[in-house]
Amino acid sequence: MKRRDVVRELLSDRKDLLVVAGLGSTAWDITAAGDSPLSFPMWGAMGQAAMIGLGLALAQPKRRVLVITGDGEMLMGLGSLATIGVQQPTNLTVVVIDNERYGETGMQQTHTAHGVDLAGVARSCGVKVVEFKDLAGAIHKQPGPHFAAVKVDAEKIPLVLPPREGALLKARFRRALLGEQADAE
């Protein structure tokens, strides 16, 4: 599968879904699918995407939260799957777009190219593993936490960049989610 097709499908008819994207290709993928103030594309802090999703899911239990990240980013934060497994947030789904490569640094192979099974790790941590075809229901309806690793082609494709400034990305997200409360004390 092509990564941009996968992400575009995940974000089609996203309703009021809250989206976090790990640094690199997945941040460009969600932007290519259509930038939104309710998306938080990361430009750094590798390994933190799933934890930002967890914090958001705990703070907003009535909203659905989707983390889209890469295999390299997920591997740097494997412990967060254990932490999510303990917390069991029912409104959180983590999707790894797995091209088995570090895409921003020269397409070097990641551990998943050598058989490391991210879905197996998630399952062992108590996170429900779902197939790609069942993701829409998992993301929007069924009680989670959910995890999917979607294998995609290792391809070099044009960058589609979201805004870069971290403070702007934070502020626009909070304004869109919280309204006037975002600026209250």
Added chain:
Amino acid sequence: MWPEEIHRELSGAGVRVVGYVPDAGHKRLIELCQADKKMRAVVLTTEEEGIGLAAGAWLGGQKSVLLMQSSGVGNVVNALGMVRECRFPLVTLVTMRGEQGEFNPWQVPMGQAVRPVLEAMGTVVHAPAAEAEIVPTVNAALRLAYNSYASVAVLIPQRVIGIKSFQDQASR
């Protein structure tokens, strides 16, 4: 006692998410947060996870606090770059090791590097010198962080925690 009073400050400030990697010095405060129905205590596999947790909670409109031992400061350095770039408010309560009377030499290098490391990453460091200063300092840290969108760490001195040996630590 200061753990009870810190818990009261956190509660009064509306802290709802408490990320922690356990430390003997934080034992009582962790128990109080776990027992508080308005707080979600989140055990972490590494302190770095607590930075993402706090950032996500703030994106969702909730205040949090992060509890760790001084050794954990070394585990959060790169993630603090996001805190600074995004101006996420962050309150970190650090129980210190590698200070006065340390009995484990492996604790000393990181313990001694805590302040310069945090300051290099743009975190404001408050270091109360005595037990009586701890609670007012936590109160001030919460206000600085959440009124001014700052990253603030409070270093709780080893002298106050008073663990003198491995045997003492294990018996707590």
